[in-house]
Amino acid sequence: MSALISEPAAPTTRTRGGLPSPLSTLLRSRVVGALASPHGVDRYLERFNPMWAAHDVRARIVSVHRETDGDAPVATLTLQPTSTWRGHQAGQHVLVGVEIPGVAKRYTRAFSISSAASGKGERFTLTIRAHDEGQVSSYLVRQAKAGQVLHLSQAQGEFTLVESPATPTISRLLFVTGGSGITPAMSMIRTLLRDGYQRDGVAHAGRKVTFLHFARSAEDQIFAEELAEIAAADNGIDVHLRYGDQVFSEFELRRLVPDYKNTDTWLCGPPGLVELVQAAYGDDGDRLRMEFFKPSVARAARPGEEVEGDIAFTRSGKSVAASGASILEQAEELGLKPEFGCRMGICFSCTRTKTAGTVRNILTGEESAVPDEEVRICVTAAAGDCHIDL
Amino acid sequence: MTDTIAENTELAERDANEKYHGLTHAEIDQLGAELDALRLRVLADLGEPDAEYLRKVVKAQRSFEIAGRALFYLPPAWPLAVASLSVSKILDNMEIGHNVMHGQYDWMGDPAFNSRQFDWDTMAPAENWKYGHNYMHHTYTNIVGKDRDVGYGILRMDEDQKWNPYYLGNPLWAFLLMTFFEWGVALHDLETEEVFAGRRKMFGGENAPVWRRIRKKMGKQVLKDYVLFPALTGPFFLSTLAGNFTANIIRNIWTFNIIFCGHFPAGVATFTEEETENETRGQWYLRQMLGSANITGSKLMHVMSGNLSHQIEHHLFPDIPARRYPEMAVEVQEICERYGLPYNKGPLPKQLFSVFRKIVRLSFPGGTSKAAPVRGTQAVTDDSLAA
Known part of the structure; x- marks a missing residue:
């Protein structure tokens, strides 16, 4: 059995952005820091090239690929980060700062990374759904163009693919996702396939994986083609896609994974799905890892109305x-x-x-x-x- | 009959409000509402041009700094290097630092221009300065005994400050403060007048964190300007060190002069704690207007002063980007005329002369009555002074 992916294997393509490594080590040194005090060396570097950074993380958009259309379209952005990007573990998210033209304000939002685990300075992708009320997601999906530079944080989040403390070698994994909650799980599946082993020329996840996803409709399904390929191949991964009225039920979960309560599970989706799955696990949720979408708390009173909240x-x-x-x-x-x-x-x-x-x-x-x-x-x-x- | 009573009450009110140029409470409220409306109008209009302007100034400042530091490698270009570095430091401190740390650009959401994260190229650590300046000085402007910027705890700049023989040195203390202004501004936050009054320890107690920040920042500034950059130029160590020192002094002299013209020219009103108890928003605005003075001049002068040449507008609207003050000044001046209020402005030499006259006069016992009209009772404007 291959080990799980706390350390991503060396990827085949190493494309980096910005400064060469020895220079960036020098620029991070205490002496340079003292010379650039109090503003910091990045405030000078950005004057020459936005992709030069010693501490800040930025990324240039390499391409924007439309995944689905409709009311809430989805796009995948491929990003080339600066050399300061430390890489990410499958399942993590990143804060993205965007200056939206016209308003001259920078908005910062968190987005899950959809590509397999990345190393230092390596490209990665964000898969984003344009929400009506989401200024940033709308802008990134509908208007962002290749060549634009975004402000980033380092990757963050504990919702990652690491070995469970309960089982040194995890033999079975379960993913339950809804809507754009598929993104971090996709990063994990892609990582498993990339870093698993090859059997007869086919990438294998190296363990049994059950992937249960709920989407509004087939048209709304992100990564539909890739999921179909994954489902068809002999790679240890079972893919189950449910649309529209086919909501989550404990009965179905038990049928797919009888021992689900003792299976390492990653759950990511809208609050409705999260509640149902949590209820199914009850008090036996030690193996259940969750990531929530930000709760929406926008019950605003109109001016003059009594404030409620x-x-x-x-x-x-x-x-x-x-x-x-x-x-x-x-x-x-x-x-x-x-x-x-x-x-x-x-x-x-x-x-x-x-x-x-x-x-x-x-x-x-x-x-x-x-x-x-x-x-x-x-x-x-x-x-x-x-x-x-x- | 009722009319007469109302009139008499109003007259009595006007008398009692001598400090506010005889305006009634209702008139002061109305004035406040007009200034609030102006404020909202400009706030709603902030956007791309303001952000672009700030980025342009920052880019210019960084270029002057890099050029200045590099030119020290060319000994014949020494004066040019010093000039370039001086301009960099003046822009950094005035149009960028002072204004960004006021929160004028917080709305941009850019951490590089956030008032909680920005620090400037001078001795005073941002956190100390923001407390003493943004809060104490801008809230209690010109209230003698509360606004620590009235004389900075070392000068006698108002006749209500009790005279003692120490103030015979007023001109000398002012000269020293001017020359070493950045050190003075940094140490100002230790509130030494409280220390000498025996109410707090110089470096301990509540001053401990303040002093720790000052030491740390001073260490960084000294290391950069007087050790590392001179060392980087190798054989030119001493000439670079002298150049950095000179640039810092030039910046000190310029900023001191601009800042002293903000509140100390003749005709600027000061207030007592009793007068400003239970102040309304309108009265607060009025105090800011009567307690500040503007400098007239070219566009370059306004940029190099961080638009503190529009001290009146800055004190009315401290959180609005300073590049908007010139356009707001037109309306503020019109409002002042309508309400019969003074609008203190004048070219730099005139305002400076007025300040220096005050520094000298107040080194002796007594007041400013000979040098300037009695506070608050006469509208002092550019024209009436020039007359």
Whole structure:
């Protein structure tokens, strides 16, 4: 049995972006850091070429491939990262920062990586569905062009393909995914096939894999062709695709994988699917790993309407019903002591991150439902449920 | 009958509001609403041109810096190297650093221009400075005893500061502060006047984290300008060191002069803590207007001063990108005229002379009454002073 993929095997093509390695080591040195203080060496390098970086991670879009059309089309973006990209493990996601033309604002969102595990500076792909309310996903799917440069984080996330502590060698894997939740699982399947072994010239996952996916319709199915090929080949992977009304049932899962509760399982999809699968595992969920889509908490009251919703202070674990008062005042009522200054919106001392939900600027009346947004809590009130990093 | 009573009440109110140039509460509220409306209008209009402008200035600053550092390898080009590096540091501190750290460009969502992440090419660490400046100075502007930028704890810049013989050195202290301004700004956050009053320890207690940040930042600045870059030029070590030192001094002198013209020219009003208790938003705006002064000049002057030449607009709208101040100044000035309020502006030499006269006059006991009209009672404008 081949080992699981904590260390990706050397890929056949090594295409790198940006600076050669010895130079980038020099640019990361303490001496260069001291010379470039306080701005940092990247603020100078970017002046010459956006793909030169010593610490920051950026990527040039190599190609945009449309996967599905329709109301919520899906596209796969192939990215050539800077040499600072450390690579990713199958299942991880990355934060992507995009400057959307016209508004001159950079928006940052998380997207799962769809390609097999990558090494340092290696190309990878993002597969993104354009949501109506998602400015960034819409832009990337509908308007992004090859050659454009995106801002990235390093790969992050614990939803990865690593050996289960319970079983040194995992002999059987189960993936349950819904909608665009297929993306991280696809990265894992591709990694298994790439790093498994070859039998009669056919890539084999090296173990038995069950892949159960739910999509709205056959037309909406991402990676349809590749999934058909995977299903047809003798590679250890069983593919089961379900459309429309064919919702998840424990009965069907038991039929496909009788011992599913003792099988290492990766679950990724919309909240409805996640709830059903969680219920099927009950208290025996030790082998169940999950990744959620960001919960949508955008129940905003219209201006003049009574505010309905809760402010959740995620760091302290406290919450309070939104009253229309500033978030700073509401935090203080709970006994929290956030930093503040002028209390009138000019000094930025009280700036905090609103991780999700809708808020209203008390001075301008402007509402915003953008996730991970910095707000001055002295002049910001909740306009519905919202989460504040406090 | 009722009318007469109402009139009398209003007259009494106007008298009581001498500080605010006889405006009634209702008029001050109206003034606040007009300024709020102006603010919202510009905020709603922020976008691509503002972001592009900032990126352009940053690009220019980085180019001047790289050019300056490189030209030290060519000894005959020494004056050019110093000039280039001085321009870089002035742009970095004024049009970029000061404004970015005010949060003027936070809306761009670019971590390189985020007020919580940016630091500037000067001794004062961003975090200390933002507290003393954005919060203390911009909230309590010109309230003697609360705004620590009135005399910076070492000068006598207002007659309400009690005189003592130490202030005989006012011109000398001012000259030293000007020359070593970046060190002064950094140490300002230790609140030495509190230390000398015995209310806090210089380097311990609540000052401990402040001092730790100052030491760290000073270490980095000294290492860069006075050790590493000179060493990189090998045989020209001393000439590079002298050049870096000179560029820092040039930046110090320029920034000191611009900043001192912001609140210290004759005719700028100061306030007491009692006067500003329970202040309304309109009164806050009014205090910012009466407590600041502008410098007139060319577009280049405005850029090199980080548009602090529009100190009045900056104090009214500290979180709006400074490149918008010139267009806002037209409307602010019109509002001032309509409400019969002074709008203090003048060319740099005139404003500077006024400041230096004040520094000298206040080194002696007494007030500014001879040098300038009594605070708040007379509208001092460009024209009335020139007359």
